[in-house]
Amino acid sequence: MLARIQVPSQARRGEVMTIRISIQHAMETGYRLDDFGRAYPKNVIHTLSCHYGGKEVFRAEMGSGIAANPYFEFYVLADQSGELRFEWQDDSGVGGAERATVQVVT
Template structure:
């Protein structure tokens, strides 16, 4: 279940620096956990999160098992033009997710 979301302000002035918030549903398995029967649960974390706006990468995170389950990020970007702010992520199993939010720039 690749589920996540991004929140940005609905409106901004051109050039204004605004905050983006991202929340992703993911167990962030460390690889150190075992099932009740002793089987090791393989490591599987969201290893990359990338946020793009106006054709540019505004934020990218490379992650390991030290990020909490259901990862949360808040960061900033310069609002350049009206359109989608898109966040994409991928985990160690290759599962991808994407979420976007619209910003109106005047």
């Protein structure tokens, strides 16, 4: 599953980093009907999480109300050099992951 992430490659200790992620996904609500009146099964990314240095720093739980191609912007306090790991999964069991390393300087 295609996603784009934006993480600063370098940050000062104690700095608040802006993290952005956007994922290509149709986010099928389950309320849309086809030509025969049957509902397209609901298929949305239900969970998105971000771990920083092994610790969970962000989690989002989504439902039918979130638009297609979800985009998130959140803030993380830079305290150690390490990896930011993003993971997500949709209702059909398909998921994805992205990672980025940030170097923290004093």
